Amino acid sequence: MTRRDRVARHASLNERLVFEKGSPGRRGSDLSAADFPRRELSELIDDELVRDSIDGMPSLAESEVVRHFTRLSDWNYHVDLGLYPLGSCTMKYNPKVNEKIARMDGFADLHPYLPESLVQGALEVQKRLEECLAEITGMDRVTLQPAAGAHGELTGLMMVRAYHESRGRGRRSILVPDSAHGTNPASARIAGYEAVHVPSNAKGTLDLDALDRLTNPDVAGIMVTNPNTLGIFEGEIARIAERMHAIGALVYMDGANMNAMMGVARPGDFGVDVLHLNLHKTFSTPHGGGGPGAGPVAVKDALAPFLPAPLIERDGDGRCRLDDERPESIGRVKAFHGQFGMHSRALAYILACGPNGLREASETAVLNAAYVRSKLEGAYHLAYGAPTLHEVVFSDRFQAAHGVHVMDIAKRLIDYGFHPPTIAFPLVVRGAIMIEPTETESREELDAFIDAMLKIARECETDPDRVRSAPHTTRVGRVDEAEAARKPVLRWRPPAGPAAN
Amino acid sequence: MRYIPASDADRRAMLSEIGKNSVRQLFDSIPDTLQLGRPLDIPHARDEWSLLEYFERLAGLNRRHAVSFLGAGVYPHRIPAIVDDLVSRSEFYTAYTPYQPEIAQGTLQAIFEFQTYMAQLTGMDAANASLYDGSTALAEGVLMAHRITGRKRFLCARSVHPEYRMVVETYSKRLGLSLETVGFLDNGRVDTEDLGGRVDDDVAAVVVQSPNVFGTIEDTFALAEPAHRHGALLVVNIAEAASLGVLKGPGMTDTASRRADIVVGEAQSFGVPMSFGGPHVGFVATGRERVRQLPGRLVGEGRDRDGNRAFVLTLAAREQHIRREKATSNICTNQSLCALMSTIHLAALGPAGLRDLALENVQKAAYVRRRIASETPHRILFDGARFNEFVVRLDDFEGTWERLLAEGVVAGLPLVRWFPELEDALLVCVTEQHSMEHVDRLLKGLAA
Numbered sequence: 006m007t008r009r010d011r012v013a014r015h016a017s018l019n020e021r022l023v024f025e026k027g028s029p030g031r032r033g034s035d036l037s038a039a040d041f042p043r044r045e046l047s048e049l050i051d052d053e054l055v056r057d058s059i060d061g062m063p064s065l066a067e068s069e070v071v072r073h074f075t076r077l078s079d080w081n082y083h084v085d086l087g088l089y090p091l092g093s094c095t096m097k098y099n100p101k102v103n104e105k106i107a108r109m110d111g112f113a114d115l116h117p118y119l120p121e122s123l124v125q126g127a128l129e130v131q132k133r134l135e136e137c138l139a140e141i142t143g144m145d146r147v148t149l150q151p152a153a154g155a156h157g158e159l160t161g162l163m164m165v166r167a168y169h170e171s172r173g174r175g176r177r178s179i180l181v182p183d184s185a186h187g188t189n190p191a192s193a194r195i196a197g198y199e200a201v202h203v204p205s206n207a208k209g210t211l212d213l214d215a216l217d218r219l220t221n222p223d224v225a226g227i228m229v230t231n232p233n234t235l236g237i238f239e240g241e242i243a244r245i246a247e248r249m250h251a252i253g254a255l256v257y258m259d260g261a262n263m264n265a266m267m268g269v270a271r272p273g274d275f276g277v278d279v280l281h282l283n284l285h286k287t288f289s290t291p292h293g294g295g296g297p298g299a300g301p302v303a304v305k306d307a308l309a310p311f312l313p314a315p316l317i318e319r320d321g322d323g324r325c326r327l328d329d330e331r332p333e334s335i336g337r338v339k340a341f342h343g344q345f346g347m348h349s350r351a352l353a354y355i356l357a358c359g360p361n362g363l364r365e366a367s368e369t370a371v372l373n374a375a376y377v378r379s380k381l382e383g384a385y386h387l388a389y390g391a392p393t394l395h396e397v398v399f400s401d402r403f404q405a406a407h408g409v410h411v412m413d414i415a416k417r418l419i420d421y422g423f424h425p426p427t428i429a430f431p432l433v434v435r436g437a438i439m440i441e442p443t444e445t446e447s448r449e450e451l452d453a454f455i456d457a458m459l460k461i462a463r464e465c466e467t468d469p470d471r472v473r474s475a476p477h478t479t480r481v482g483r484v485d486e487a488e489a490a491r492k493p494v495l496r497w498r499p500p501a502g503p504a505a506n
Numbered sequence: 507m508r509y510i511p512a513s514d515a516d517r518r519a520m521l522s523e524i525g526k527n528s529v530r531q532l533f534d535s536i537p538d539t540l541q542l543g544r545p546l547d548i549p550h551a552r553d554e555w556s557l558l559e560y561f562e563r564l565a566g567l568n569r570r571h572a573v574s575f576l577g578a579g580v581y582p583h584r585i586p587a588i589v590d591d592l593v594s595r596s597e598f599y600t601a602y603t604p605y606q607p608e609i610a611q612g613t614l615q616a617i618f619e620f621q622t623y624m625a626q627l628t629g630m631d632a633a634n635a636s637l638y639d640g641s642t643a644l645a646e647g648v649l650m651a652h653r654i655t656g657r658k659r660f661l662c663a664r665s666v667h668p669e670y671r672m673v674v675e676t677y678s679k680r681l682g683l684s685l686e687t688v689g690f691l692d693n694g695r696v697d698t699e700d701l702g703g704r705v706d707d708d709v710a711a712v713v714v715q716s717p718n719v720f721g722t723i724e725d726t727f728a729l730a731e732p733a734h735r736h737g738a739l740l741v742v743n744i745a746e747a748a749s750l751g752v753l754k755g756p757g758m759t760d761t762a763s764r765r766a767d768i769v770v771g772e773a774q775s776f777g778v779p780m781s782f783g784g785p786h787v788g789f790v791a792t793g794r795e796r797v798r799q800l801p802g803r804l805v806g807e808g809r810d811r812d813g814n815r816a817f818v819l820t821l822a823a824r825e826q827h828i829r830r831e832k833a834t835s836n837i838c839t840n841q842s843l844c845a846l847m848s849t850i851h852l853a854a855l856g857p858a859g860l861r862d863l864a865l866e867n868v869q870k871a872a873y874v875r876r877r878i879a880s881e882t883p884h885r886i887l888f889d890g891a892r893f894n895e896f897v898v899r900l901d902d903f904e905g906t907w908e909r910l911l912a913e914g915v916v917a918g919l920p921l922v923r924w925f926p927e928l929e930d931a932l933l934v935c936v937t938e939q940h941s942m943e944h945v946d947r948l949l950k951g952l953a954a
Contacts, residue, residue, distance in 0.1 A: 023619050023853050033854035034586055036862050039942055043869045046752075050868065050891045054723060056754040061626055064856040071588055074850055077616055078597035082609035085596035091605075098509055099600050102554050107781075108590070111565030116576045117783030118919050119569070120911070126567030127782045137548045152638035152784070155826070155838045163680055191826035191836035195649075197680035200831040238535045268546050269533055275540045289509075293843030294613035295603035295803065296636075297785030313676075336676035340579060340641035340669035341783025353561065359551030362507040368529045369512050372520055375532055379524040392535040419609055424602075430827070447511035448520060474811075479608040482811040484818045486607075489808030493820055495632040495797060496622040 018480050020076040024497045027065035034067070061499050080480055081294070082424045088450050090377075092396045092427035092439025093186065093234055095264045095286035097366075100357065103289065103350040112349055117341040121326055127345065128325035132317045134352040135301075141355075141363065142260070142280060143273025144303035149343040150313045154261060155188040156338065157281025157300025158228075160313060162196035163335045164279060164304065165226050165255050167311040171333060172253070176225035179257075182211055184235060184431040189228045189259060198225060205433055209235045209389035211245060220248065226255035231272070232265045234431040234439070236374065236393035246276025255279065255308075263287040264443065265371060265395035268364030279304045284344075288351035299347035313338050369444035370395045373451060377442055380455040384462040388434040395443075401436035404465040409472050411436040414461055416483060417475035421457035507551070573944045574916040577895050577935025578719065579640065579667050579745045580783055581775045583863070584939055589777040589850045599843055603803075607818040608810075613842060614817035617805040620845040623852045627747065628769040629755030630791035635803040636845040637837065640772025641670040643788030644743045645677040646801040646835060647770040648685075648713065650790070651739045653799055653834065654767075657710035658683045661738075663696040665718035667745055668924040674713075683710075694722030694888030694897070702732045711739040711767070716756070717749055719924075720888050720933065721871075721895025726756040727764040734763045744771030748937075749893040751864025757791070768792050777851030778844050787844035798824060801835030863938060867894035871936040874945055878934075882952040887931060895935045897921065900952075903930040910951040917948060 046055065065073070082089070089096035107113065115127055135147040151157040162179065169176045178201045179193040190200035201219055206212040210233065227249055232238045239245070246256045258272045258280035264287045272280050284290045285298035292298070304312065310333040318328045358366060371394045378387070378397040385399035401411040415425030415438075427439040442451060464472050476482065512520075517529065526532060533541070552560065574582070593599060597612060604610030604617075617635045624633035637643040648660060660678070662671060664687045671685070678685055688704065689697045696714055705712060712733040716724035730740040742756040756766035774786040790800060797804070798821060806820030826833040855863060871894040878898055879886050884906075887897040898918070900906045910917045918932035925931070936945070 020615075022615065022622075023849075024622060027856070031856065032859060033588075033856055034859040034863075036584075036859065036866060036938060038862070038866055039870065039938075041870065041873045041942065041945075044872060046865070046868070049872050050723060050752070051725075053727075054725060054753055054891070056750075056752065056758060059626055059751075059857045059860065062623070062857040062860070063853070064858065065853055067586070067588060067854060070850065070853045071592065073853065074592045074616070074846075075595070077612035078592070078595045079612065080610075080615075081597040081601045081612035082606070083597050083599075083601040085600045089602065091602060094602060096602055100509060102557060104594065104599075106558070106561045108779075109561060109565040111568040112561075113779040113781055114582075115568050115782040116574055116582065116780050117580055118576045118578055119572070119574065119916060123569035123572060123916070124782065126564035129564050129567065130561075140547050143542075152642065153837075153839050155836045156638060156642070159836055163676065166680060186838075187826040187828070187830045187833070188836050188838050190831035191829070191833045194831040195677070195681070195836050197682070240535060240537055243537070243540060266533075266536065269542060270536050270540050271542055274542065291599045291843070292602045293599050293841075294601045294610075294616075294846065295842035296839040297638075297841045297844055298839055299785075337641075337669060337672040338676055339639060339673060339784070340667065341639075344784040345782035346779070346785050349561065353557055356549055356552050356560065357509070357554070357557055358507060360546040360548050362510075362551050363546060363548075365507050365510060368532070369510050369517075371532045372512070372517060372529060375524050375526070376520045394533070394535070415606065416608065419606065424609065425606055444510050444512070448516045476608050481608055481611060481814050481816040484607045484808050484810050484816045486808070486818055486820070486822075489806045489818050489820045490823070493797060493804070494807040495618075495804055495820075496625045497618070 017076050017079065020073060022497050023073055024061060024063050026073060027063040027069060029064050031064040031066045033065050033070045087423060088442065088446050088454050089424040090426045090440045090442050092441040093261050094427065095441060095443055097289055097443040098445035099289055099291040100354060103353040106353045107346045107349045125325060128317055130349050130352055132319060132325050134348050137355045138282060138301055138303055141267055142303045143271030145306045146309040146312060147301050147303045148312045149301050149348055150339050151300040151302055152339055152344055153296065153298040154281055154283040154300040155192055157302045158188055158192035159195055160338045161257055161279045161281055161302045162192055162198065164308050164311040165257060166196055167335050168255065168308055169225050177223040179225055180219055180227040184233050184433045185228060185230055186234065186259065186261065208391050209237050210239050211241065213241060216245065220252060222252060224252065224254045226257055228257045228259060230259040230262060232262045232394045235389055235398050236396035237389065237391045238394055242275045261286060262395060265367060267367040268360060269367055279308055284347050284351040289354040290347045290350040297344050297347060299344040311335050366444045373442040373444060373446055377440055377451060377455060381458055384459050385438065396439060396441035398434055399438040400434050401438065405436060407465045407469050409465040409469045411438055413472045413475060417461050417472045418457060419476040420478045423454055423457060572914050572916050573947055575918045575934045575936060575948060576916060578919045578933055580780050581746055582780060582937055582939045583748060583775050585777050586854050588854060589847050592850050593843055593847055598846060603839060604819060607816060611817060614805050616846050616849055617842060618807065618817050620849045621805060623849060624789045624791055627750040627755055628791045629757030630769050631794040632797045633789050633791035634800045635805055636840040637788035637790060637802050638841060639784060639786045639788045640745050641673040643770040643790050644670045645674045647741045647768045647790055648674050648678060650768055650799050650801060651711035651741055652683055654796065655710040655739060657708055659708045660685045660711055660713055661688050661701060661704055661709055662713040663688050663715065665690045665696060665720055666713060666715040666743055667719045670743060693890035694720040695724055695890050705732050705736050705738055707736050709736060709738040711741045713741045715743040715745060717746055717893045717895065720897050721892040722888055722890040723753060723892060726766055727759055730764045730766060739767035741768045742766040744769065746775060746893060747771055747773045748775040748864055748867060751860040752868060773848040776848035778847045785841055785844050787841040787848055799834060802837045803840045866938040871896060874936045877949055878952060881949060884952060894937050895933055897931050897933055899931045906952065909954060913947065913951050915947055915951050
């Protein structure tokens with residue numbers, strides 16, 4: 006059966022947009038109006054500011070809404086279904102009990118402006134999480150305000166700037182390795198810095214000579230991802246930190262890969278001054294189809310005065326309070342108290358694991374990655390020979406010789422029932438295939454993935470067309486991304502007549 | 507550890523297959539001097555039930571049963587059961603960013619629907635896939651106006667939510683942008699005369715909020731004209747998106763000079779729990795000629811190889827993973843799951859349900875406001891039209907506040923924390939969620 010036939014046959018594969026469904030007069034939500042005297046609307050709001058209707062908004066019954074979104078959900082791959090080996094994304098299992106906790110009465114329905122005396126439980130969750138994250142990273146203070154990793158980067162870099170300004174001069178540039186995630190240079194720019202790229206050496210790590218050449222008094226700091234995006238630990242990190250500190254510059258660590266070393270090593274012990282964590286990576290909060298995440302920032306004492314306000318302080322009697330009196334603070338980076346629903350989940354994860362469980366998580370994540378590396382080496386070109394931790398980066402070099410490229414391999418993996426790894430990143434590897442299995446995969450699941458990857462490697466030699474035309478099993482085939490970007494259609498509009506708005 | 511499948515036997519077998527003797531050996535690339543060498547000093551592991559007990563105790567410390575009339579950017583609205591049921595499907599919440607469209611059409615189509623709903627409600631051509639929240643959406647809107655105009659001066663109404671303004675301030679000062687504030691009138695609206703006198707050819711944008719932080723509805727159409735006369739943009743922030751069930755969106759006019767250029771806001775009111783202030787869901791909408799200046803992710807409609815309609819992340823050339831430091835923003839993610847909550851809630855409401863919801867808010871808030879004016883000694887401030895919030899100046903603030911609190915009523919938000927001149931003033935929010943019994947308790951406490 007071809008894809009077209011299947012699409013033609015199954016109602017569930019043909020679910021249209023919600024705007025193309027329903028019928029006027031149907032209702033999916035009732036509201037029994039309370040009994041109190043009302044006025045004419047025109048007495049309350051000027052007529053010219055009142056809208057007549059909401060053009061194009063569909064009317065569906067509750068059951069139709071449920072069926073619509075249930076059908077959509079069926080078209081998604083997800084981590085509860087199988088291995089999701091996106092490198093640097095840490096797609097680990099999201100514990101179910103954490104979902105229950107975040108939804109408890111008293112958390113989900115809590116207004117952020119309730120008086121402090123009425124929100125002691127929520128503040129305790131945040132304070133306890135802050136304390137755990139400080140211990141895990143070896144840092145002194147933590148802000149939970151940033152909403153995501155990139156937001157944490159921006160917050161951290163603004164603090165770097167505030168630190169330098171407090172010493173008389175903001176400085177001009179931030180050093181960013183060429184293997185860094187794209188958010189690093191983008192965050193540097195929004196913090197008002199110029200991003201200066203530092204090349205990697207042949208071993209895939211920071212080039213100390215290049216670093217020395219680029220180091221000057223205008224450098225405010227360096228952004229290091231450790232282990233880096235190749236999965237390699239920057240073994241010279243302590244020396245790099247010494248050199249930065251010698252010129253008064255700071256070390257920022259992108260903590261995206263913290264899952265490699267919980268309980269094994271701590272950034273605060275190797276010279277890092279400020280770092281962000283991704284609760285949705287290392288600390289198991291669900292990715293939600295692309296958010297919400299949360300990006301706490303941890304700092305050493307020297308940077309603590311610049312943390313966003315407010316911070317939670319514990320008084321002598323153990324009660325928590327919000328401290329807004331922070332004159333050197335960079336200000337607020339988000340309204341209210343951060344992504345609280347992610348904070349409760351992350352704390353639940355940490356408390357479920359304990360010190361041994363967190364170490365076991367990192368050890369197993371590294372073991373799983375080493376196992377995959379060892380089994381795929383030979384069939385796929387290993388980009389760098391250096392030892393790797395929680396992830397490993399191959400390239401499509403061997404397969405490219407047969408005219409098959411990384412995108413084809415990724416799409417073919419879908420036919421074998423797996424989400425593809427991160428591809429075409431990091432940029433320092435041409436045709437990169439970046440695999441991070443995480444600790445929550447069983448040996449059998451890893452073996453099935455390895456088997457699929459090896460079969461695809463053989464197919465690239467024996468039947469390259471089959472790989473190039475993949476995926477063959479999905480509801481839709483490969484999407485023409487270039488065409489979609491050329492004439493962007495970003496919303497539904499009614500089919501007939503001029504646009505309503 | 508129950509989340510980790512590997513047994514000791516698995517570990518031994520895997521280690522031997524890769525030629526290692528111990529797990530410790532896997533970390534040889536981390537110099538010994540940098541290794542921790544002791545267990546982390548955090549609490550010991552809890553089983554599932556003791557974990558639940560711990561959090562139930564903490565949740566119980568939050569006095570959730572208080573009757574609260576708090577709004578100010580986070581709104582207590584009813585959420586139909588289907589929202590949480592549907593977003594609790596693993597298919598949605600345990601998926602990642604839809605990088606592989608062939609196995610992420612569910613997320614992609616739902617985001618496309620969110621973008622459409624936001625465009626319809628605001629009356630703009632296009633909206634993005636969502637941003638972290640309303641406050642960061644406003645900051646991104648300001649940066650976007652700076653990119654479009656190349657200008658650095660902003661005139662921002664003081665009646666924009668103060669925490670939003672603080673976020674904009676944090677972002678803008680590192681980029682050398684200046685944020686000047688414009689005051690408000692006795693009716694709560696922005697001081698148009700002051701604004702008109704200060705907008706000139708250096709101004710990048712006028713930034714207002716409607717309904718503003720006092721709950722007053724602004725006439726954004728009238729505010730657009732003075733800005734546009736000087737080539738400045740109008741950025742409108744909507745912190746209470748449910749208001750769009752009854753109010754025109756800032757893009758809903760045929761006269762270009764009266765239309766907002768960038769509309770940002772917060773969609774928490776649609777299906778997203780208050781959750782102590784986050785996660786919520788920001789949005790940004792604009793005209794079609796400016797979609798390439800939008801920050802954050804966008805989902806577009808396209809075709810697959812067989813000609814089937816398919817959805818895909820698009821206009822990635824704006825984004826950091828392609829453009830790095832030249833990207834329109836450093837944002838890597840959206841708030842997909844919260845955007846999905848809003849989309850499901852809007853689908854369930856439909857146009858009639860949304861209208862009913864909005865009118866119930868308008869009427870009930872107006873009713874409570876009338877009763878406070880007639881039955882209590884307190885004074886209503888700002889007589890402009892409003893959606894579901896209003897301001898009341900309390901006679902004997904301390905006494906009244908404490909008395910109500912003792913009765914389990916949080917009567918509103920004291921505004922003095924942000925506006926020194928509004929001493930003794932409370933911002934009161936009334937929504938469809940407040941029963942007549944809640945209202946009577948408030949009135950009784952205020953009248954006593």
